[in-house]
Amino acid sequence: MLLAAFVFVGRGLGASGAVTAVVTAGLQAVAPDHAQSLEWLSGRLAGGERPLKDWLVFEGMGVFLGALISGLLARRAVIMVEKGPRVSTRGRMAGAFAGGALMSIGAAFALGCTSGQALTGGALLNLGSWAFMLMVFAGAYAVAAFMRWQWR
Amino acid sequence: MMAPFLKYDVFGSETSLVVAFLIGLGFGFALERAGFGSARKLVSQFYLNDLAVFKVMFTAIITAMLGVTYLSWIGVLNLSLVYLVPTFLLPQVVGGLILGAGFVVGGYCPGTALAATATGRMDAIVYGLGLYAGTFLFAELYPLIKPLHTATPMGQVTIPQYFSLSYGVVVFAVVLMAIGGFAGAGWVEKWMAARKELNVVAGGQ
Numbered sequence: 001m002l003l004a005a006f007v008f009v010g011r012g013l014g015a016s017g018a019v020t021a022v023v024t025a026g027l028q029a030v031a032p033d034h035a036q037s038l039e040w041l042s043g044r045l046a047g048g049e050r051p052l053k054d055w056l057v058f059e060g061m062g063v064f065l066g067a068l069i070s071g072l073l074a075r076r077a078v079i080m081v082e083k084g085p086r087v088s089t090r091g092r093m094a095g096a097f098a099g100g101a102l103m104s105i106g107a108a109f110a111l112g113c114t115s116g117q118a119l120t121g122g123a124l125l126n127l128g129s130w131a132f133m134l135m136v137f138a139g140a141y142a143v144a145a146f147m148r149w150q151w152r
Numbered sequence: 153m154m155a156p157f158l159k160y161d162v163f164g165s166e167t168s169l170v171v172a173f174l175i176g177l178g179f180g181f182a183l184e185r186a187g188f189g190s191a192r193k194l195v196s197q198f199y200l201n202d203l204a205v206f207k208v209m210f211t212a213i214i215t216a217m218l219g220v221t222y223l224s225w226i227g228v229l230n231l232s233l234v235y236l237v238p239t240f241l242l243p244q245v246v247g248g249l250i251l252g253a254g255f256v257v258g259g260y261c262p263g264t265a266l267a268a269t270a271t272g273r274m275d276a277i278v279y280g281l282g283l284y285a286g287t288f289l290f291a292e293l294y295p296l297i298k299p300l301h302t303a304t305p306m307g308q309v310t311i312p313q314y315f316s317l318s319y320g321v322v323v324f325a326v327v328l329m330a331i332g333g334f335a336g337a338g339w340v341e342k343w344m345a346a347r348k349e350l351n352v353v354a355g356g357q
Contacts, residue, residue: 015261015262015263015265015266016262016283018262019262019283019284019287020287022284023284023287023288023291026284027288027291038291038292038294039294039295039298040290040291040294041291053169055168055169055172056172058169058170058172058173058176059172059173059175059176059179060176060266061173061176062172062173062174062175062176062177062178062179062180063176063177063179063180063183063263063266063267063270064176064180064266064267064269064270065176065177065180065270066176066177066178066179066180066181066182066183066184066267067180067181067183067184067189067266067267067268067270067271068180068184068270068271069177069180069181070180070181070182070184070185071184071189071267071270071271071272074184074185076184076189076271077270077271077272078271078272079272079274080272080273080274081273081274081275082190082191082192082259082268082273082275082276083191083192083275084192092275093274093275093278095257095258095259096191096258096259096260096275096276096278096279096282097258097278097279097281097282097285098254098257098258098282099254099255099256099257099258099259099260099279099282100254100258100260100265100278100279100280100281100282100283100284100285100286101254101282101283101285101286101289102250102251102253102254102257102258102282102286103250103251103254103255103258103260103261103262103279103282103283103286104254104262104282104283104284104285104286104287104290105247105250105254105286105287105289105290106246106247106248106249106250106251106252106253106254107247107251107262108247108286108287108290108301109243109244109246109247109250109297109300109301110243110244110246110247110248110251111237111238111240111243111244111247112237113251113261113262113263114209114251114255114261114262114263114264115179115261115262115263116237117237117244118209118213119209119212119213119216120216120237121236121237122209122213122217123212123213123214123216123217123220124217124220124231124234124236124310125217125310125311125312125319125322125323125326126236126237126239126308126309126310126311127239127241127306127309127310127311127313127314128237128238128239128240128241128244128306128309129237129244130311131239131241131244131245131248132244132245132247132248133248134248135244135245135246135247135248135249135252136248136249136251136252136255137252138248138249138252139248139249139250139251139252139253139255140197140198140252140253140255140256141198141252142249142252142253143252143253143256143257144195144198144199144256147195147256147257148199150257150259151191151192151195151199151259152199
C-alpha cells in the first residue's frame with residue numbers, strides 16, 4: 001500500500017496530519033480569526049484552502065472503513081475497552097487521553113507520526129525519520145515499566 | 153508511464169483524493185488484519201512478549217523500500233519527486249521520545265487508533281480526543297515552541313546522502329539489519345514465553 005502511495009501521488013501515509021487538518025477545520029468554524037492567527041495551523045488555510053479537502057483526511061476515512069470491513073469479517077468488531085486486568089475503566093480512559101495528547105505533541109514536533117515518519121520516511125531512507133524511529137522505541141521502552149499497571 | 157502519477161499529471165488533485173481513500177482502505181484493512189486494532193497487542197511490543205509491531209513495521213518498510221529502489225532503478229519512478237519530509241534532527245529526537253512515551257501511555261498511534269475506533273474500542277475514541285487536545289495545545293503554544301521546533305534544520309536529506317554512501321549499500325545494510333532484527337525478535341519472544349512458563353510452574357506471577 002505504501003508503495004502504491006509513492007507510485008500514485010509521490011507521498012506516503014500519515015495519520016497525524018489528518019488530525020491537524022480536522023483541528024484546523026474545527027477551529028476555523030468556531031473562531032476563524034483565531035485560527036488564522038495561529039501560525040501552526042494557518043498554512044492550511046492559506047489561499048482560501050479548505051483544510052478538510054486534504055489527501056490525508058480522505059486517507060483517514062479509508063483507514064476507518066478498511067479496518068471496519070476487516071474487523072467485521074474477522075468478527076473482531078465489538079464495543080469494548082482495551083485494558084489490562086488491574087486497571088479501572090476510568091484509569092484506562094485517563095491513560096488513553098493523556099497518551100493521545102502526548103502522541104500528537106510528539107508528532108507535531110517530529111513532523112509526523114508512526115505512519116508518516118517511521119514507515120514512509122523509513123522506506124525512503126530519510127535521515128530524520130530513522131533518528132525519530134529509534135527515539136520512539138527508546139521513549140516507549142523507557143516508560144513501559146511505569147505503565148505496567150495499565151496493561152498487565 | 154512515469155510515476156509518481158500525480159506529479160506527471162496522469163490524474164488531477166481531485167482524483168488523488170479518491171486514490172487517497174482507496175489507499176487508506178487498504179492500509180486500514182491491513183492494520184486491523186495484523187491485529188493492530190488492539191491496544192494490548194500493540195503495547196505487548198514494549199513488554200517484549202509479542203514483537204509483532206516491530207516485525208510488521210519492518211516488513212512494510214523493507215517492502216516499500218525495495219519496491220521504490222527497484223522502480224527507480226528501472227526508471228519507472230522518479231524518486232526526486234517523492235515528497236521527503238525535511239530533517240530537523242533535534243525536534244525529531246525530542247518528538248520521537250514524547251511520541252514513544254505517548255504510545256505506551258495511550259496504547260495506540262494515530263493510525264491504529266482510527267482502526268481501533270472503527271472496531272468499537274472505546275478507549276481509542278478517548279485517545280482520539282486526546283490527539284485533538286494535544287494538537288490544539290501545540291497550535292496555541294506554537295510561538296513558545298517554535299525555537300525548538302525549527303532547530304537544527306538539515307533540509308531534505310537521506311541516510312545515503314548524509315553519510316555519502318551509495319543508495320544500494322544502505323538498502324542492503326537495512327535489509328541485513330532487518331533479517332538480524334527478525335531473528336533477534338523471534339529469540340526474545342521464545343525467551344519471554346519460556347520465562348512465563350517457568351513462573352507458572354513455580355506458582356509465581
